[in-house]
Amino acid sequence: MKNLLRIAIVLGLTAASAGALAAEPVCRSSGTMGIQLLGSGGPISDDARASSGEVVWIDGKSRLLIDAGGGTYLRFGQAGARLEDLHFIGISHFHTDHSADLPAILKGAYFMASDNKVALAGPDGSDAFPSMSSFFKDMFGSKSGAFAYLEGLHDGSDGLRLTVSPVIDVDNHAEKPSLVYKDAEVTVYAYGIPHGDVPTLAFRIESKYGTIVISADQNGTRKGFVDFAKGADILVMPAAIDDDADAGSKYLHAPPTVVGKLAAAIDPKMLVLNHFMGKSLKDKDGNVKIIQQYYHGPVYEGRDLSCFEMPARK
Numbered sequence: 001m002k003n004l005l006r007i008a009i010v011l012g013l014t015a016a017s018a019g020a021l022a023a024e025p026v027c028r029s030s031g032t033m034g035i036q037l038l039g040s041g042g043p044i045s046d047d048a049r050a051s052s053g054e055v056v057w058i059d060g061k062s063r064l065l066i067d068a069g070g071g072t073y074l075r076f077g078q079a080g081a082r083l084e085d086l087h088f089i090g091i092s093h094f095h096t097d098h099s100a101d102l103p104a105i106l107k108g109a110y111f112m113a114s115d116n117k118v119a120l121a122g123p124d125g126s127d128a129f130p131s132m133s134s135f136f137k138d139m140f141g142s143k144s145g146a147f148a149y150l151e152g153l154h155d156g157s158d159g160l161r162l163t164v165s166p167v168i169d170v171d172n173h174a175e176k177p178s179l180v181y182k183d184a185e186v187t188v189y190a191y192g193i194p195h196g197d198v199p200t201l202a203f204r205i206e207s208k209y210g211t212i213v214i215s216a217d218q219n220g221t222r223k224g225f226v227d228f229a230k231g232a233d234i235l236v237m238p239a240a241i242d243d244d245a246d247a248g249s250k251y252l253h254a255p256p257t258v259v260g261k262l263a264a265a266i267d268p269k270m271l272v273l274n275h276f277m278g279k280s281l282k283d284k285d286g287n288v289k290i291i292q293q294y295y296h297g298p299v300y301e302g303r304d305l306s307c308f309e310m311p312a313r314k
């Protein structure tokens with residue numbers, strides 16, 4: 001109850017002023033794990049929301065970054081997240097609203113107070129999209145990379161204090177979840193989810209404090225996702241479209257009815273919605289009501305910098 005109260009207070013603050021949150025250490029509590037939305041919007045810039053990105057806080061440290069869409073560079077700093085504390089970065093897919101700010105965030109490696117090493121995982125490529133390793137090479141490869149001046153990220157050289165290694169390509173068609181990161185504190189799995197023809201991953205983050213599952217964009221048609229997400233304390237799902245969306249949109253995204261049914265089947269302790277855009281934003285409360293017809297746990301409409309800590313155990 002205490003935690004739920006805290007969340008309500010945080011949401012109130014975010015609704016009132018994202019700026020006020022910059023000084024709020026709410027996601028930095030010791031003795032728990034929390035997720036902070038860097039961006040709660042989609043790829044449209046008219047809604048004053050950054051695109052997708054989340055920081056996972058464990059014992060007050062910013063340990064994981066999942067996605068780095070446009071605008072998350074600024075929110076990363078506002079959240080008080082530190083490159084010095086990161087252990088893992090996961091990129092769900094290579095739409096700009098999930099990946100475009102990665103170079104901008106990593107450039108901060110010139111200005112770190114101490115050395116660090118971070119693992120980076122993303123999906124396998126396709127004809128139309130790069131793999132994680134080819135994206136990394138296209139950005140930071142020596143000579144050919146768009147930002148070849150940051151090639152020191154490969155080994156923490158050239159004044160850059162961050163080593164990005166290993167860089168992992170995850171088979172998004174694999175039947176079983178792929179273990180992508182593990183240390184004494186946290187274990188991370190990735191699993192392919194159907195987002196049109198875009199190779200896309202969901203991430204499952206397990207620590208002694210509980211489990212967070214972050215679904216990026218998906219249309220909800222892969223049955224294995226329910227098993228992948230079962231047991232989650234916090235489930236993050238995109239609310240990108242409305243039930244009346246056209247077939248093309250539904251090939252990419254799950255409408256509220258599908259999000260509600262998925263959440264009901266997974267039955268997390270709380271559901272956090274992000275990736276609001278267009279009509280999903282225009283009738284946000286109406287769309288949430290549809291989700292609540294199926295899923296009866298607490299549903300939170302995420303804002304930029306909203307923080308959600310582990311709910312109290314039942």
Ligand SMILES: [Zn+2]
Pocket residue numbers: 093095098195198217
């Ligand atoms: Zn997408």
